[in-house]
Amino acid sequence: MDKKFSEMNYYEMLDIRPDANAAQIRAAYNYALQMYQADSLVSYSFFSQDERREILALLDKAYATLINEHEREKYNQELARNGILDVMEKSAQVKKEPVNIFDISKHKDFFAARRTDAADLKMKIEKNERIRDILGRSVLTGADLKDMRTQLGVTLEKIHQETKIRLDYLRNIEDDKTEKLPAAVFLKGFIKAYLRSLCLEPADELAARYMNSLPGKN
């Protein structure tokens, strides 16, 4: 009763909140068409032909404006200038976007934590004589890997989480169950990943050393 349809703003016409996202705008537009289209039962006889044409034109314009981000921004600014919707404008800035389920920025401290972890590990490796001793040998076995890992205080599960290598593979590697290990081409990659997650360098060379010391190799 307060406002004629043509006096409404686009958000009111489509009956959506000012922070509606594209999908909501589209749904609202379709819903409005259901109500106002010429063959709609809902508004049958409610409008004269001219009125209906006018309403449909307004709806089209509202949709075209709001669905286009650039146009919508301009329109929002115009509304704000007229002081109609200062509250609206604020909420419009927190636009709802599709949420990325792999959103890295969600775990902001993830990389930071990893960096400090890596620095820690490198420190430990330098200080630990036993590890340096193992790294100095020309032969590297699964038992050695396990030894170094326990020295560094890293759990097998953590390596599993970081490298995405199956836990049973990791166990077999550490227990030197050579018959159960995957094919050499995969194994080499696994070993490299394992070494890198423990910050044992140089990973390539160490992995080669491990592969050479496998009993099947000789």
Next chain:
Amino acid sequence: MAHIWPIGGGKGGSGKSFLASSLGHLLAKAGKRTLLIDLDLGAANLHTFVGVPYPEKCFSDFIAKKHLTLEDVKLPTPCSNLFLISGANDTLDIANLPYEKKIKTLRAINRLNYDYILLDLGAGTSFNTLDFFLASRNGIFITTPEPTSIENVYRLMRAIYFRKIRHYFSAAHFKDLEQKVKQHFDEISFSKPERIVSVIRKDFPEKYQLIKKDFDTFCFKLVINQMHKQDNIALGPQICKLIKTHMGMNVEFAGNIAYDEHVHDAVCQRVSFLDRYPHTRAANDLRDLSKKLSASSGEQLSLNYL
């Protein structure tokens, strides 16, 4: 004070009497003292729905004889707690009820002591229908999902809207208003009360505030009857939204009633549909509807023009 539910629909055959009798039945079964009044003046047949084929007394008696009250012309029905004021033997000129008789009737209805009073109104938009519909703020519109019926229910809504606005103006002031509307719009404006309101808003702001306040207290309901399976079930809510947006009238969607062949059977057998076929879809819908309506009917406000 009783809850008064006028039931109107514009088009004939949309189920006004059926809804009135069914709701009356359900309310009475729920232990509420309920009175049905057949105000479909000149085309009364509510008595047939509730199983009173030969009513001895009728509404006309109340109109014709000074000493009778509405209480004197009411009839019991086979259903306990449910009473009827029939229009079966009404005089043949009852359809043109004079103004003072109408006011007398409205006052008498307001004084009745029941839990619920259901008014079964006639089709069309005569002043009698409109004024009886406006006897309460909880009027129920009923329509079927067909263009013909929708068209008439819109017309009824607009007529009621217009009638309500008219109450706020004296004859002279209304002439004045008519002139202004004519200046602003074209000839067809009088079938669009929302345009008249826009003129009132501009030229009679204090009246506009009163009217707006009044309309905000209204809580009309909408029922869609004879809903077939293939019909759009969102029709009711969409109609309510349209009315709210373009006319500023609060109409709450109360529910759908499924189309059911059994209704026809029950009417032909002259038995109550809810007793004869209690487990059909339409019967379930009616029970839901009755629950919803009795839960959402607000306080009863007295008429402001009596």
